[in-house]
Amino acid sequence: MKISYAGICGSDLHIYHGSHPFVKYPRVIGHEFAGVIEAVGDGVSASRIGQRVSVDPVVSCGHCYPCSIGRSNICHNLQVVGVHREGGFSEFCCVPDSLAYNVPDNINAPAAAMVEPFSIAANMLNRTGASARDVALVYGAGPIGLTVVQVLKGVYGVKKLIVADRLDSRLKGALENGADVVVNNSEKELASWLQEQGIAPTLVIDAACHPSIFAEATQIAAPAGRIGLMGFPAETSSVVQRFLNAKELTVYASRLNNKLFPTVIDWMASGKIQPHKLISHRFDFHDIKQALNLFETNPMACCKVLLQFDEE
Ligand SMILES: [Zn+2]
Ligand SMILES: [Zn+2]
Structure with a gap:
């Protein structure tokens, strides 16, 4: 070709x-x-x-x-x-x-x-499933995070879509691509901010891929929530099993499409x-x-x- x-x-x-x-x-x-x-x-x-x-x-x-x-x-x-x-x-x-x-x-x-x-986002969301009942949180508003944002809104029509990133310019991009709420998690402690807002995400997608995110995701996810992991960090993540079992969380990994x-x-x-x-x-x-x-x-x-x- x-x-x-x-x-x-x-x-x-x-x-x-x-x-x-x-x-x-x-x-x-x-x-x-x-x-x-x-x-x-x-x-x-x-x-x-x-x-x-x-x-x-x-x-x-x-x-x-x-x-x-x-x-x-x-x-x-x-x-x-x-x-x-x-x-x-x-x-x-x-x-x-x-x-x-x-x-x-x-x-x-x-x-x-x-x-x-977009096939990367499609595969991730095909693994986790998504629906109009979901309150979704996406970590990372870079190119991959924004494809996930577009698919969550444009294809699955999730009820509420929150995007967390450490750069305000990227959060602006998230709003332009369909996010309902954005939060700068270098300025605000995400778990307590979500609690203040009364938000418990039913679907958490990690498109930022820092090893601390997986552990935090298990804390903030709603009961019966799903967590989707997209990156390849080689560092250890300190996940507490209690959060997984107490809420029967499901963790999905996704690679390519x-x-x-x-x-x-x-x-x-x-x-x-x-x-x-x-x-x-x-x-x-x-x-x-x-x-x-x-x-x-x-x-x-x-x-x-x-x-x-x-x-x-
Ligand atoms: Zn690529
Ligand atoms: Zn084969």
């Missing part, structure tokens, strides 16, 4: 700096991308040439235990495009036919590159989610160093930074 746009993600910075645990070099980075099919290999219908597609980066084996129970995103032999095989920060990329999902005309090229980041590209593409096509609200910058791909640097050093100014390879 000929790439049109690719998004920069936090994990790309780790690969760029050589601090990602799973990568072998050399590697073409990039797992959030979209473009147009330029040529096909043996066994793939030539009718696919010219189709506009977004690529699910999750490559699974199809025969291990997780694959056999429909959990292919945690396949034993998992390969992620842009991590274990060549990715989308390139003018051309070769991907498996089955992972190139057609994108309808009302989703433009930059939005098509946003399907993957489990075949949710068609779902996200439908949400986008029907206007339930707004990818353009999250795109803060676009760079010509020749300026990738500048783009990576901005994304890394100025989280106040950026949400999703896209590289542009080819204008459709």
